[in-house]
Amino acid sequence: xxxxxxxxxxxxxxxxxxxxxxxxxxxxxxxxxxxxxxxxxxxxxxxxxxxxxxxxxxxxxxxxxxxxxxxxxxxxxxxxxxxxxxxxxxxxxxxxxxxxxxxxxxxxxxxxxxxxxxxxxxxxxxxxxxxxxxxxxxxxxxxxxxxxxxxxxxxxxxxxxxxxxxxxxxxx
Numbered sequence: 680x681x682x683x684x685x686x687x688x689x690x691x692x693x694x695x696x697x698x699x700x701x702x703x704x705x706x707x708x709x710x711x712x713x714x715x716x717x718x719x720x721x722x723x724x725x726x727x728x729x730x731x732x733x734x735x736x737x738x739x740x741x742x743x744x745x746x747x748x749x750x751x752x753x754x755x756x757x758x759x760x761x762x763x764x765x766x767x768x769x770x771x772x773x774x775x776x777x778x779x780x781x782x783x784x785x786x787x788x789x790x791x792x793x794x795x796x797x798x799x800x801x802x803x804x805x806x807x808x809x810x811x812x813x814x815x816x817x818x819x820x821x822x823x824x825x826x827x828x829x830x831x832x833x834x835x836x837x838x839x840x841x842x843x844x845x846x847x848x849x850x851x
Contacts, residue, residue, distance in 0.1 A: 685725055688844040692721035706839040707832070708750025711743040712736060725844045729837050736833040744825070747832055748795045753786045754809050774806035782806070785813040792817060793824055800834035 684692075691699055696717060703713035715735035722728040739747065754771070771779070789797040797813050804812075816827060 684723065685844045687846055688722060688725055688728065691728075691844060702843060704750075706843060707736075707747050707836050709739060709743045709747035712739060712747065712836075725841065728840060728844060732836050732840055733833055736829060736836060739829070739832075741825075744829065744832070745795060748798055748828070751796055751798055751835075753790075753796050754782055754799060754801060754813070771801075771806045771809070778806050778810060782810055782813070785810065785817065789813055789817050793821060795828075798828050798831050798835075800831050800838070802835075802838055 683689075691702065694702070699717055699720070700713055703716055707713065712732075712735045715738070716728070716731055719731050722731065771782075774782075786797050797816070799809055799812050801809055816824060819827065
């Protein structure tokens with residue numbers, strides 16, 4: 680028995696390259712990642728798309744990873760007017776001013792040490808859990824942190840792609 684792909688996946692597969700590229704850019708700011716996913720269309724299932732995303736994420740160069748990170752706002756400061764950013768950082772919505780201030784301080788220290796925004800798959804995490812993660816990861820070596828960041832980016836990309844193919848958010 681075969682099942683039809685989700686409507687959003689069908690739309691993604693049949694969208695123009697420019698529309699699909701724009702949709703992918705909302706998932707991940709890396710041009711290389713988006714180009715890799717575009718090159719393998721059409722996808723027969725959401726799982727094949729997610730597997731392609733994992734492969735593309737694993738293959739990102741340092742420059743590609745930096746480009747992807749540049750598309751993410753700091754934890755505790757979602758992009759104004761961006762529903763994706765607000766949804767993913769929902770755990771910060773009820774955070775105290777003290778926690779927000781502490782996260783800002785930690786974010787700045789992290790960015791100074793590693794040269795990029797602290798990236799974590801924030802979906803489902805509380806503000807305290809995100810703060811604790813920054814505290815723990817700031818002690819990482821740059822090599823270890825790059826590996827953790829790549830893993831977190833892969834998780835975020837999977838969540839966003841799943842939403843894209845199941846919600847059908849890809850423009851025609």
